[in-house]
Amino acid sequence: MKPLSDEKIIDSWKKNARQWGAAVQVGQIESREVVTNKAIVEAVLSYSPEAVADIGCGEGWLVRELARRITQVVGIDAVPGLIDQAKAAGGGDFFVASYEAIADGAIKGLFDVVVCNFSLLGEESVQALFGAMPSLLKPGGVCIVQTLHPMVACGDLPYIDGWREGSWAGFGSDFIDPAPWYFRTLENWTSLFSDNGLRLLEIREPIHPKTQKPASIIFIGATAANNAMHATSA
Numbered sequence: 001m002k003p004l005s006d007e008k009i010i011d012s013w014k015k016n017a018r019q020w021g022a023a024v025q026v027g028q029i030e031s032r033e034v035v036t037n038k039a040i041v042e043a044v045l046s047y048s049p050e051a052v053a054d055i056g057c058g059e060g061w062l063v064r065e066l067a068r069r070i071t072q073v074v075g076i077d078a079v080p081g082l083i084d085q086a087k088a089a090g091g092g093d094f095f096v097a098s099y100e101a102i103a104d105g106a107i108k109g110l111f112d113v114v115v116c117n118f119s120l121l122g123e124e125s126v127q128a129l130f131g132a133m134p135s136l137l138k139p140g141g142v143c144i145v146q147t148l149h150p151m152v153a154c155g156d157l158p159y160i161d162g163w164r165e166g167s168w169a170g171f172g173s174d175f176i177d178p179a180p181w182y183f184r185t186l187e188n189w190t191s192l193f194s195d196n197g198l199r200l201l202e203i204r205e206p207i208h209p210k211t212q213k214p215a216s217i218i219f220i221g222a223t224a225a226n227n228a229m230h231a232t233s234a
């Protein structure tokens, strides 16, 4: 078996792009339909943005949803097969770029909101993206991340940062070669924001109505309103 790594994540999503697009479009993931889709849309709209970038946009559902209310919405993903589906469905501008490429300056433009919906799966790739996050945001702009709640996603394993084996349990048999993912504790997630010049404004914990457990966690962090930090470090 190849070592678990950021590279393996993109490799896996390339193999499952068609299957993923079909699953999202038919609403196969119950927690999304019941809780988390609405939660992320509301979180973005609550900041009244004019320009939004959805990073790790997949087949583009969130871009399409936001574009009904927001003038400029851009979707970015490393997997060409997913971006092709997004372009075919329309509703926004879509680009192929990995987080590493974004960190190297692949995306030009400044956004009021950068949103990452269940798309921050790796270790170094996510750190690289967060390093670039302030350069993607207008002064006072916000980064909104929805992810698995660490207290729930931890399961029975030790509550320690580290790579976890992926699984397509609950998905169709045509899903193959699941992507590994990097488990982050709550402390790790909050440090990703604070270590990269983003002040954590809010943590939201959408609750699943059936289980009464968190279906996800949403972190919202902002750049300085006057970008003083970046001015002094430039």
Ligand SMILES: C[S@@+](CC[C@H](N)C(=O)[O-])C[C@H]1O[C@@H](n2cnc3c(N)ncnc32)[C@H](O)[C@@H]1O
Pocket: 006, 009, 010, 013, 024, 055, 056, 057, 058, 059, 060, 061, 062, 076, 077, 078, 079, 082, 097, 098, 099, 100, 116, 117, 118, 119, 120, 121, 122, 125
């Ligand atoms: C669980 S899917 C979520 C897709 C979408 N945000 C949604 O809500 O349906 C994770 C997405 O992250 C993307 N992704 C993971 N690592 C990436 C990287 N290093 N660069 C760009 N995209 C990446 C994958 O290609 C995939 O589309």
